[in-house]
């Protein structure tokens with residue numbers, strides 16, 4: 206297949222997209238450079254000192270791993286110099302990241318999870334980077350940067366992820382389909398490998414951490430049971446249970462094969478009544494991709510893309526993947542209301 210780069214694809218195949226501009230392309234290329242640098246470290250993690258913990262606890266209350274910190278510092282350094290951003294938010298930073306005064310700025314807003322699935326790093330299991338791109342509103346009724354940043358997922362102008370796995374992939378959307386690119390290390394380019402990804406309407410895989418069964422309410426137990434129960438789920442056999450523990454890897458597999466990822470609210474931690482996953486740097490970008498691929502996403506009641514964030518690190522229950530499977534989850538929760 207002739208090699209098609211990300212830039213070529215954006216400019217040729219999405220030329221009608223308002224995103225096919227030089228400024229957006231340079232933002233994307235800085236993200237791509239960051240991912241190549243992170244991929245290089247991930248791929249030799251056992252040989253360089255990037256495994257294990259830093260000893261820090263982040264704003265999420267999580268133990269920070271060296272590769273979390275490495276990926277975060279690479280992305281912050283590069284994106285501060287992209288010259289097109291007015292705000293940067295990271296899962297690892299409590300507040301928005303400052304862009305030094307002497308560096309040029311622009312109207313884009315970037316929110317990212319620098320390393321998703323980081324507890325898996327030391328075991329050489331797939332991890333990824335998730336990004337969400339918003340735009341500053343011309344007439345924003347507020348001057349405070351954070352207020353400009355807190356926009357619902359439907360306002361995203363682009364979203365995507367990098368997956369550091371058997372190969373390094375980039376999957377993203379600008380609202381005109383979902384397109385996958387695979388890094389060819391011999392030329393150092395991401396080349397088109399999965400044009401116009403569409404996800405099956407009904408899946409055959411469910412991904413959830415069943416270890417939380419005793420922290421779930423009745424409705425959630427009924428939801429998870431639906432996918433295991435051949436008499437109920439319309440397949441006549443159980444959905445296969447697959448759970449990698451890296452959201453981006455579980456999401457990517459379900460996107461291609463069909464299926465649903467579930468991270469319900471649980472009563473495990475009273476400080477996290479809405480579960481573990483973050484709205485702005487995890488749920489919203491994946492929800493945009495999923496919708497563009499013909500799938501759906503929900504917090505059990507509302508479309509993830511319709512949820513107005515009230516704070517940068519807001520958490521949200523997440524059900525995302527094949528449209529019919531997400532609809533069934535909402536139907537079961539409605540029954541219990």
Ligand code: AHG
Pocket residue numbers: 267296318320321322323324414450451452453481
């Ligand atoms: P992160 O590494 O960015 O903090 O995200 C980890 C998330 C997500 O990748 C994964 O689906 C989930 O944590 C797994 O959580 P549990 O270990 O509670 O199942």
Ligand code: MN
Pocket residue numbers: 265267296323
């Ligand atoms: Mn984390």
Ligand code: MN
Pocket residue numbers: 318320321322452487
């Ligand atoms: Mn994450």
Ligand code: MN
Pocket residue numbers: 296318319320321322323
């Ligand atoms: Mn993370």
